[in-house]
Amino acid sequence: MDGSTTPPAKPKRSRPVQVADQIKQWVVERDLKKGDKLPNESAMIELFSVSKGTVREALRILEAQGLIVTKTGPGGGSIVGEVSANRARSLLANYFYFQDLSVADIYQMRRALEPELAASLAGTLTEDQIAELQELAERYPEPAKSAEEEKEQHIASLVFHARLSEFAENKLLGFVIGFMANILTDMTVYRQLYDPPNVVLWSKGREHQLALVEALRAGQAEEARRIMASHMQVAEELMKVQEAHLLRRFMGD
Amino acid sequence: MDGSTTPPAKPKRSRPVQVADQIKQWVVERDLKKGDKLPNESAMIELFSVSKGTVREALRILEAQGLIVTKTGPGGGSIVGEVSANRARSLLANYFYFQDLSVADIYQMRRALEPELAASLAGTLTEDQIAELQELAERYPEPAKSAEEEKEQHIASLVFHARLSEFAENKLLGFVIGFMANILTDMTVYRQLYDPPNVVLWSKGREHQLALVEALRAGQAEEARRIMASHMQVAEELMKVQEAHLLRRFMGD
DNA sequence: CCCCCTAATTTATCATTATAATTTTTTCAC
DNA sequence: GTGAAAAAATTATAATGATAAATTAGGGGG
Numbered sequence: 001m002d003g004s005t006t007p008p009a010k011p012k013r014s015r016p017v018q019v020a021d022q023i024k025q026w027v028v029e030r031d032l033k034k035g036d037k038l039p040n041e042s043a044m045i046e047l048f049s050v051s052k053g054t055v056r057e058a059l060r061i062l063e064a065q066g067l068i069v070t071k072t073g074p075g076g077g078s079i080v081g082e083v084s085a086n087r088a089r090s091l092l093a094n095y096f097y098f099q100d101l102s103v104a105d106i107y108q109m110r111r112a113l114e115p116e117l118a119a120s121l122a123g124t125l126t127e128d129q130i131a132e133l134q135e136l137a138e139r140y141p142e143p144a145k146s147a148e149e150e151k152e153q154h155i156a157s158l159v160f161h162a163r164l165s166e167f168a169e170n171k172l173l174g175f176v177i178g179f180m181a182n183i184l185t186d187m188t189v190y191r192q193l194y195d196p197p198n199v200v201l202w203s204k205g206r207e208h209q210l211a212l213v214e215a216l217r218a219g220q221a222e223e224a225r226r227i228m229a230s231h232m233q234v235a236e237e238l239m240k241v242q243e244a245h246l247l248r249r250f251m252g253d
Numbered sequence: 254m255d256g257s258t259t260p261p262a263k264p265k266r267s268r269p270v271q272v273a274d275q276i277k278q279w280v281v282e283r284d285l286k287k288g289d290k291l292p293n294e295s296a297m298i299e300l301f302s303v304s305k306g307t308v309r310e311a312l313r314i315l316e317a318q319g320l321i322v323t324k325t326g327p328g329g330g331s332i333v334g335e336v337s338a339n340r341a342r343s344l345l346a347n348y349f350y351f352q353d354l355s356v357a358d359i360y361q362m363r364r365a366l367e368p369e370l371a372a373s374l375a376g377t378l379t380e381d382q383i384a385e386l387q388e389l390a391e392r393y394p395e396p397a398k399s400a401e402e403e404k405e406q407h408i409a410s411l412v413f414h415a416r417l418s419e420f421a422e423n424k425l426l427g428f429v430i431g432f433m434a435n436i437l438t439d440m441t442v443y444r445q446l447y448d449p450p451n452v453v454l455w456s457k458g459r460e461h462q463l464a465l466v467e468a469l470r471a472g473q474a475e476e477a478r479r480i481m482a483s484h485m486q487v488a489e490e491l492m493k494v495q496e497a498h499l500l501r502r503f504m505g506d
Numbered sequence: 507c508c509c510c511c512t513a514a515t516t517t518a519t520c521a522t523t524a525t526a527a528t529t530t531t532t533t534c535a536c
Numbered sequence: 537g538t539g540a541a542a543a544a545a546t547t548a549t550a551a552t553g554a555t556a557a558a559t560t561a562g563g564g565g566g
Contacts, residue, residue, distance in 0.1 A: 012527095015550075016313055034351075040516065051551040053306055056518085057313045060269055064314040065347055072517040073559025088348035090428055095341035099424040108373070108423055112365045120361070165394075170361055173354040176429055265558095268519070293547065304520040309549085326528025328544040 016057035019048050023058060024067070027080055035154060038068065038078040065091070076115055088188025089179050096183075103187075106180050107236045111229070113177055114161070116167055118212060118228035130217050135161045137209035143199045150197040151188060154238070158185045162211055184239070205234050258422050276315060285333045285452055291321065293330040316342070318410050332484035335474035342432050351437075356440075358502045360489040364482070367414070370421055371465060371481035376472025382420055383470050389413045404441060406455060407491070411438045413462055437492070451491060456488050 019196045023038065030036075039047060059078055062068045066087035127132075137160060144150035162181040168174030201241035215224040239248045283289075292300060297308045312331055314323045319336035323329075378386075389415060397403035415434040421427030447496065461484035468477040 014548095020317075036404065042516090053309070053552090054550065056306070057310055060310045060313045061317040064273075064317040065344060067347060070367075070517070071559080072515090072557070074515040075560060076516050076558085078517095082351035083348040085348070088345060091344040092341060093316060095336040095338070095428070096424065098335035099428075101425055105423040105425050108369065109366075109425055112369045116365050143402060170358040171349065172354055172358050172362055172433075175348070176362075180425075215262075267517095295547090306521090307519065312548095323548070324528080325526075325546085325548040327530060329528065329547050331548095 002196055015050060015054050016061060019044075019050055020056035020061040022048060023062060027067075032080045034080055034082050036080045038080070052196055062247065080101060083129060085175065085178065087177065090181055092179060093183070101183070103239050104113065106183065107239065109176070109231045110180060110235070114232055115172060115225040115228040117164065117170075117173055117177055118216070119221040119225035120170065120173075121164065122216050122221035122224045125167060125216055130213060133160065133163065134210070134213045135217070136163060137206065140206070143202055144197040146219055147197065150202070151191075153202065154188050155185055157209070158188070158237075201234055201238055205238070208234065209217040260318070269308050269314060272297075272311035273314040274305055275301060276311060279332055280320075285317060287333055287335050289333045291331040291333070311343055319344055338428065338431065341428065342435055345432060346436070352434070357494050359436060360485065362429070362434060363488070364485045366426060367485055368422075368429055368478040368481040370417065370426055371469070372478035373423065373426075374417065374420055374472040375469050375474035375477045377422065383466060386413065386416065387463070387466045387467070389416060390459065390466055396455060403455070404444075407441050408438055410458060410462070410488075411441070411505065421444060433448060454487055458484060458491070461487065470481070 023044070027036075027240065028037070032038075038044075041052060041055055041059075044050075044058075045052055048055070052125065059068065059070060062078075064072060066083035068078045069081035069223035070076075139156050140153045144153050158181045162178050162185075165174045168177070208227055212227045212231065214226055215227055222244065276297070279434055280291070285291075291297075291492065294305065294308055294312075295301075297311075298305055301308070310320065312323060315331075316323060320334065321331045322334035323331045331406035338408075350434045389409065392409050393406045397406050411434045415431050415438075419433035421430070461480055465480045465484065468480055
């Protein structure tokens with residue numbers, strides 16, 4: 001999996017890519033952290049014995065991956081910048097742009113993961129976090145009167161899940177759930193509106209979120225898991241009317 | 254989530270990034286697919302009214318994201334190239350390089366997802382695929398005699414899971430499971446060896462894999478789910494002796 | 507002490523030239 | 537004709553130099 005394990009694989013990589021790898025190695029060797037400075041352009045030109053253009057292309061490669069940030073001016077230059085969750089989501093979305101995901105696929109994952117997240121968060125949240133979730137869940141107390149309004153409620157619901165995912169101690173679990181919330185939001189924003197609001201299901205969804213907040217506050221892990229599992233069933237019902245396939249666009253940062 | 258929804262966010266993006274976005278837009282507008290050609294360098298220079306260096310930096314950005322592939326020579330130039338699973342895994346691994354994942358985190362995910370994958374694959378595999386899995390599971394019929402040999406067996410076991418993930422119809426589920434198998438493999442390759450092989454657990458793991466293959470062949474979804482759930486318990490036992498934190502290195506492509 | 511202005515530093519962009527890598531075409535032997 | 541080697545054409549790759557833009561640092565003037 002690592003480059004060092006494939007000596008005879010690709011003997012022809014462009015010089016900018018090689019330089020980018022050397023810079024990465026340079027950073028790892030020194031165990032540089034988030035804000036630490038890299039050598040400036042002219043220093044890298046000498047360090048790697050390549051031209052300015054090559055160095056700049058290498059820097060753009062690392063920048064595109066979110067590994068560095070570059071500024072102009074004195075004290076400027078490139079610094080190590082940890083990859084943001086947003087950047088990681090965008091890069092991963094590029095992959096699924098070509099993979100033809102369906103709503104059913106995403107809900108198969110959500111059914112498996114969201115209850116797990118709910119259970120693991122029970123009793124671990126601060127009062128502020130609980131309050132924020134409660135506020136999100138209490139928005140839109142009235143049933144949606146139009147398809148447009150239903151769309152807003154749907155997005156608000158996804159914000160609730162996205163926020164929840166940010167609280168996860170398990171960063172992998174949190175990332176995957178947040179990624180799915182992003183995909184569904186993106187899809188909701190750009191979808192056609194053609195179905196009337198389903199009042200019964202929406203009110204059920206709202207009740208679930210409020211009950212979930214209570215269970216999280218009370219530290220009842222299994223109760224939270226159960227509620228979230230029910231909630232996923234409702235959410236899936238609401239999404240089933242969508243087209244099967246999605247992600248026909250790139251995400252921005 | 255999309256760039257168009259953030260007007261006051263970043264009014265100053267570098268020209269290479271702007272050009273890269275324009276090229277992406279150019280591709281999406283024309284609904285270009287995997288092998289389709291982009292304009293060549295000099296054409297882009299005129300198209301976007303920027304210099305050669307700027308165009309090249311933009312191309313390196315897109316190349317780093319896996320969105321294009323560039324070749325020299327007549328008929329060469331840049332073409333649309335769908336993001337490979339490997340590339341997506343590497344880019345995502347860069348994110349988790351900064352996130353301090355633990356073995357427990359990964360197994361919380363595996364416990365939730367691997368049984369789901371096993372169940373959904375039951376009865377859907379071809380004879381060739383079943384045969385390949387069986388062959389992978391039947392390797393190392395003898396218990397490991399050394400720590401080094403145990404390492405090999407561990408990696409072979411992860412290859413089994415990685416291969417299984419590639420058969421998934423749900424590309425998101427498959428990707429996440431494959432990603433975790435990659436992380437664990439990477440960790441296993443570079444870990445210290447200090448514990449004697451646990452013969453009992455290893456033989457149990459092997460039996461699980463063989464039984465799983467049978468259940469998959471027979472189309473017994475719930476049996477496959479049950480077996481995989483047990484298997485995850487065993488695998489977690491074997492990994493528990495590892496250090497808690499991992500991913501202290503970048504992955505290559 | 508504070509504000510503004512200038513100067514210094516560093517990246518950003520452009521322009522030009524030469525080189526390397528590939529593919530296509532041509533040529534020439536058989 | 538056929539096939540292989542040589543030549544040509546096309547394209548990206550790389551290097552160099554010059555100028556612009558942005559940002560910080562420092563130096564008065566009040």
